[in-house]
Amino acid sequence: MNTILPDVSLTDEAARPGPLAWVGMQGIDLPVTVAERNYRREVDARVDMHVDLPAPHAKGIHMSRLYRLLDELDASVPLSPSAVAALPQAMLDSHRDCGSGRARLRLGFDLLVRRRALVTEGLAGWKRYPVRVETALIDGARHCRLQVVVGYSSTCPCSAALSRHLVAQCFIDEFASQQSLDAATVSAWLRDHATLATPHSQRSEAQVAVDVDCGADSFEIMGLIDSVEHALETPLQTAVKRADEQAFAALNGQNLMFVEDAARRIQTRLDDYIGTHVHVRHLESLHPHDAVAWTAAPRSAQFDGSY
The missing domain is CATH 1.10.287 (Helix Hairpins)
Incomplete structure (x- = not known):
């Protein structure tokens, strides 16, 4: 027997009418492949997908339609801005009956990278870099953005x-x-x-976001990470022996920095990027609170970190 199942999102109206800025899903599990600059690895991503719901009487959107669109991100094909930036249009096309005119999507994952020791030959370990990719279609304009988080050491001048x-x-x-x-x-x-007194150092964090060409074939994630680490010159280490620890101490001594110094160093290194946003945080060893600094070039308002 063929039975047509009810779809209340189409047949019912909202009990309390009103438009909604964003509706969707958050934390969807998805495998993706990152491949660039001698790096290839399948990673586990978490995806957020949203569309607007401007029709005040519409009961709701069609979550399953959004979910099924993620199959277009084939896990065997390297993640790219062009592939990701195509999804918001498909999200809107799937919700014409809801009157949706805006769509946005975010993928978050950790990139594990093999990093060599500073001095000891053949010594290396794995380092984690949180990554976030965002894309949106707002008023007919496409936007794409890349954010990375890079750990480093900071010694107070x-x-x-x-x-x-x-x-x-x-x-x-x-x-x-x-x-x-x-x-x-x-x-x-x-x-x-010489160690009658020692300066205080702390593990620190740089959160850096840049606008990306929506038609590009690669996000160049490693390029951005390397640019940030080269700007700071004191990246966190993985496997070390005494010679590597001594070299790390020397790097810290030669690169004393306040949060203000760190933010400016990174921003200067990002001159070739557009829509840059830098947030640095020093997890103080002197205080029970953190020291922070921001720099920002003009950027798209929908990528404000509010969701």
Whole structure:
């Protein structure tokens, strides 16, 4: 027996009429393949999909129609802006009967990258980079955006200056009465006393977003990650031996930075990108709160991080 099942989203009206800015689904599981610059890996993504519902009496949208459209992102085909940016139009086409005129989609996943140690030959480990891809169709205009989160180390310039001042003062107190000192004596004193005071450092985080050409064949995720790490020069390490830890300490000492310095470093490195947005956060070891800074070039309002 052929039975037509009821569809209340079409036959019923809203009990309390009113338009809705966005309606959809959040946290859909989806495998995708990232392939670029000698990197290829299938990753587990989480997808959010939304359309607007301007018709005040419409009971609801058709969630299953949106869900089925994700099959167009074939897991065996590398993720690209052109493939992702085509979906909002398909989302709207599937909801003509709802009067929807805006659509947006977000994919979030972690990229695992093999990173070599600073000094030790053959030593490496895996590092995680959270990635978010967003696309939207608003008033007939397509938008596409890439965001990455990069961990790094930051050493406070102020505490470094105060530490140097204290060590220098202790050195003067120790040797003020002596007319001359040989290098061996100075070296021995520094070896034992140079850490009378140490600057505070902390694990830090840069969240960087850029606009992407919706017709491009690649997001160039690794290119953006590498640009951020090269700008900061103190990326978090994976596997280390003592020589690598010493090299990391040297990098921190040569790249003292406030959050303001970090944000400006990254923004300067992103001159070739458009619609850039940089948010840096230093998880303070001196305070129970974080230090933060932002920089932003003009960007699309729908990518405001509010959903």
